[in-house]
Amino acid sequence: MLDGQIVVSGLTKVYGEVRAVDDLSFTVQPGRVTGFLGPNGAGKTTTLRMILNLVTPTAGTATIGGRRYCDLREPLREVGAILEASSAHRGRTARNHLRVICAAAGFPLSRADEVLELTGLRSAAKRKFRGYSLGMRQRLGIAAAMLGDPRVLILDEPANGLDPEGIRWMRDLLRALASEGRTILVSSHLLSEMELLADDVVIIADGRLAGHGEVAGMVSGRAVGERVRVRTPHPEKLLAELGSEVTAQSDPSGLLMVTGISAPAVGAAALRAGVELHELVAERPDLEDVFLELTAGRAAIR
């Protein structure tokens, strides 16, 4: 099998008047978790569905390991996918749902029990799908995606409906899978979760690429810069000591947001001025700031 690089190039999908995805290009590297972020309606799901040949692109291509999904000889052995609408027949048991997929893909039916074990669903294997909670359904989706032990995993909002324990389980699982050299592309709108999970991010807004790169690099390399939050009963005295080098915003409660200076320097200035401090916090920009900056003003409703 070829390496599990996902290459999206010039991908476009037009629905009537709306360009849901507009000339989108990015690559996803194996051995890393890539977060796929964007506001609601940005075209994340459509993009993932085009990569998986479920939606036909208006233009452009998407390849996995150099081949289009529909040209993969054994797709489930190469790519596992969990999409938002991952579902099963309500009257069918989870085990039978997986066995149906095994039969279609030519896997031994016993593989169904193995993935049920892997996802902690063994005790609910013979329960019908209609009795599954949202969290269990997500686990079943992962079980289905893991049937072929694929090199590439594509997940659309997998954390939806998971409880905190489930989210942690998912994070550990995806990190472990990436460390085995697999390609993990996961869409989400939970930015704090993505900051913990992803190595790289692809950010889209309005169907177009808004940002692409390593999480660490993107966060530290932003113009947003570091801000220091200071609370003091005498803000004007502290500002006088800080001088004109810094810019500060203040509010009546005595809270100052200072940029252009580090937190220790603010502390030292306060000591020199003899000003009492109630709070001194260095606020680093996080993925959320980057995300909001990149997608600002690109409304989700089009």
Added chain:
Amino acid sequence: MIRLIRSELMKVRTTNVWLVFTIGVLLSAAIMAIIWINVGSSQIDEARIMFAVPEELSPKEKEEWIRTHDLGPILANTAAQIYTSGQFLGILFVMLLGAIVVTNEYHHQTATATFLATPKRTKVIVAKLITAISFAGFYWLVTTVFNGVLGILFFFSEGYDPQLGDWTVIRAVLMNGLAFGLWGILGVALGVLIRNQIGAVITGSVLYVVGSYAIILVYGLIYAFWIKKQWILSSMVIWPSMASQIMVSPEKVYPQSPDWWVGALVLVGYGIVFGTIGTMIARKRDVS
């Protein structure tokens, strides 16, 4: 392809749809068999009285009478009716099963999983067609054996030959099988064209059940008030439900009806055309 068909068959077997349908098919076969046995029995009794050789005839006249008053066709017709009992509802069930095999994928949002496992969608549709045909064949076999046993018991108890060697009877049974299979195909095509489960089921049922009556009514009116030509009535065969009846009926459904094979060709044509259109639509359509 084999594994896809296996997967599709498993899909049907792992829900209770097929069980409900099997019970429905058998129940309708049983009820109709009992009705046809009763109808056939009184027809045969009537004919036997009417066909009884009058004593007053001369030996030569008697010979002529026996030759022209043959009970054979009546027995064969009765046998064909009994052996294909439950056909009307059985075919309806087969068509609905064919439709549900497709609409289930959308209704339960499993189309995604199906097309991820098999991105070549033509193969999926072909597997579904084969699955529908397989179940049609299964239902045909089960109802034929079931009706066959009832019918043979009836003929033996009445002291007649069960007519198993008669071509009209064999043809009726075979055409019954063909009808089951073809309606299975039409059902799959219907499911592709109308993705909504309830929509497909209602449309299919209405077209099938009400269809033939509506057609007879409309054509009857056209014939009576507009174009008084025999071919108008003959051309009713272009409608699937009429074609099906013309194909399976051992006797002509109505005097102007074309031969059974015309009905068969029409229905095969529908199967091919709609099967192809359905496959082409499924290939192009976005799954979301």
